[in-house]
Amino acid sequence: MMGHQKPVQCCRFLFYVTAAVCLGQMLSFASAASPISEAERQKKEAEERYEAVNGEAEKLEKKKGEAAVQAGQLDQELTDLLTDMDLLETDMSDMTRQIEKEEEEYQKAEEKRKRQYEILKKRIQYIYEEGDVTYLDILLKAKTIGDVINGNEYFQQLYEYDRKLITEYEKTKNDALGRKEVLEERQSELQSLKQEYGVREKTLRTMITKKRAEESDFDRRLRAAKAEAGSQAEIIRKRTEEIRLLQKEEERKREEERRAEELRRNAGSAQNSGPGMIKSTGGSEFGRNVADYALQFIGNPYVWGGTSLTSGADCSGFVQSVYRHFGVSIPRTSAEQAGFGREIAYEEMEPGDLVCYPGHVAMYIGGGRIVHARSAKAGIRVDDNPAYRTIVSIRRPW
Numbered sequence: 001m002m003g004h005q006k007p008v009q010c011c012r013f014l015f016y017v018t019a020a021v022c023l024g025q026m027l028s029f030a031s032a033a034s035p036i037s038e039a040e041r042q043k044k045e046a047e048e049r050y051e052a053v054n055g056e057a058e059k060l061e062k063k064k065g066e067a068a069v070q071a072g073q074l075d076q077e078l079t080d081l082l083t084d085m086d087l088l089e090t091d092m093s094d095m096t097r098q099i100e101k102e103e104e105e106y107q108k109a110e111e112k113r114k115r116q117y118e119i120l121k122k123r124i125q126y127i128y129e130e131g132d133v134t135y136l137d138i139l140l141k142a143k144t145i146g147d148v149i150n151g152n153e154y155f156q157q158l159y160e161y162d163r164k165l166i167t168e169y170e171k172t173k174n175d176a177l178g179r180k181e182v183l184e185e186r187q188s189e190l191q192s193l194k195q196e197y198g199v200r201e202k203t204l205r206t207m208i209t210k211k212r213a214e215e216s217d218f219d220r221r222l223r224a225a226k227a228e229a230g231s232q233a234e235i236i237r238k239r240t241e242e243i244r245l246l247q248k249e250e251e252r253k254r255e256e257e258r259r260a261e262e263l264r265r266n267a268g269s270a271q272n273s274g275p276g277m278i279k280s281t282g283g284s285e286f287g288r289n290v291a292d293y294a295l296q297f298i299g300n301p302y303v304w305g306g307t308s309l310t311s312g313a314d315c316s317g318f319v320q321s322v323y324r325h326f327g328v329s330i331p332r333t334s335a336e337q338a339g340f341g342r343e344i345a346y347e348e349m350e351p352g353d354l355v356c357y358p359g360h361v362a363m364y365i366g367g368g369r370i371v372h373a374r375s376a377k378a379g380i381r382v383d384d385n386p387a388y389r390t391i392v393s394i395r396r397p398w
Contacts, residue, residue, distance in 0.1 A: 075225055081204055082229035084335060087236060087358035087390050088197045094389075095190045102183040109176035116169040123162060188377030192314075195304060196334070196359030236392055243346045244387045250368055278382055281366035283350030286326075286398065291351035291365040294322045300380045302373045315361050318373040318380060319354060322363070323397055330397050334361040341397040349394055355386050356393045362386070364394075 211218045278298070280291035303312025307321050316334040323330050331340050338356035349355075351366045362372030364386060373380045 075221055078207070078222065078225035079228045079232065080335075080339075081200060081207075082226055083232045083236070084358050084392070085197065085200050085204070086229055086233035087392065088193060088200070090233070090237065091358055091389050092190060092193050092197065095186060095193060099183065099186045099190060102179060102186055106176065106179040106183050109172065109179050113169070113172045113176045116165070116172050120165050120169055123165060185375060185377045188375040192304070192375050193359055200335070200359075237390055240387055240390045243391055246346060247368065247385070247387050254368065278365070278369075280351035283352065283366060287350045287352030288366075289352075290322060290326055291363060291371070293325060294319070294363050294371050295365065295382070297380050298371065298382060302376050302379050304376070313373050313380075315373045319361055319363050328398055334359060337361050337395065337397075338393045339395075341395040344394045344396050346391075346394060349386075350396075352396070352398070354395045354397060355391060356395060357389045358392055360389065 208218075208222065215221075278295050280288045280295070282288075297309045297318075300310055301312040302314060304314050305317070306312040306314055307317035309318065309321050313321060316332060316337055319337065320330050320332060331337050334356065337354055338361070341354070344350075344353055349364050351364060353364045355362045355364055355370055360372070362370040362374075362383075365371050365382070368386065369382055369384055370386050371380070371382050374383070
């Protein structure tokens with residue numbers, strides 16, 4: 001029995017040794033493989049973290065870019081608004097000086113009219129007191145100076161002095177009335193400018209209040225925008241002066257042509273000549289069609305905020321409604337219209353182009369003239385001077 005157990009014990013011993021060796025090899029293999037797996041796992045985690053961080057970085061960069069674009073847009077919007085307000089202030093100051101000058105000229109004309117009226121009254125009183133009833137009767141019943149002279153040749157020499165008095169008085173009275181009309185138009189136009197300025201001022205206040213609460217560096221950007229606006233406004237004013245010089249030269253060259261049209265383009269015909277009396281000239285057929293359509297509404301009223309070509313429109317509502325008739329959609333306000341369409345040089349201006357001023361817009365009709373809803377006093381009318389105010393831009397909407 002003892003001899004039989006030894007082989008069995010030997011086999012067991014060999015089994016345990018073999019198992020131990022195998023286990024040692026497995027442990028040795030496991031210990032050798034573990035660092036590689038850990039490295040791969042760490043690498044994978046690092047790659048995932050990199051992709052996550054890179055994705056966040058891209059999102060942040062995108063947001064930063066969007067914020068920069070928005071900030072740039074805000075800065076440009078601020079600058080444009082401040083530029084417009086700067087130019088409006090200049091035009092209001094110019095208009096105020098014009099009103100003061102017109103007021104002075106009107107007062108002089110009115111004083112002269114009153115003096116002549118007193119002289120005329122004294123002359124009539126003298127005739128009455130002298131008992132020259134026939135002379136008085138002719139003078140008072142006459143509808144025109146011609147009636148006085150032709151009523152009785154016998155009194156022709158006698159009436160010569162009185163005719164001169166009446167003629168001078170009528171001339172002075174018409175001059176005073178004309179100056180009063182111009183004065184009232186300027187006052188009405190100044191009121192429109194103040195309304196436009198008020199709209200922009202309110203927009204600016206709202207923008208500043210909102211953005212100052214949202215952005216810590218807004219005050220710095222506001223200062224920068226104000227400085228840039230001042231520079232832009234000065235450039236625009238200088239460009240307008242250059243345009244005015246060009247316009248004077250054009251006027252000189254067109255003088256002979258203008259003389260032929262002068263009668264129908266005087267103060268009465270230019271302002272209220274009625275539909276069909278004035279036609280556009282030059283440019284494209286489409287532009288002339290637009291301008292001629294606009295000219296049909298001369299004499300119709302100006303209404304702040306209105307868009308009706310018949311019942312009343314303001315300046316931007318007028319040109320918007322005219323273009324709507326031709327299927328062209330343009331923005332509603334004069335500020336928006338000043339940035340719509342293509343920028344056109346003054347020398348290339350054609351009928352249908354929009355002449356944009358701070359707070360106002362007109363339509364060019366050719367021949368150095370514009371049609372526009374000018375003010376509550378003037379209504380829709382034609383004027384001979386496109387550069388009568390500071391020109392911000394000239395735009396072609398089609």
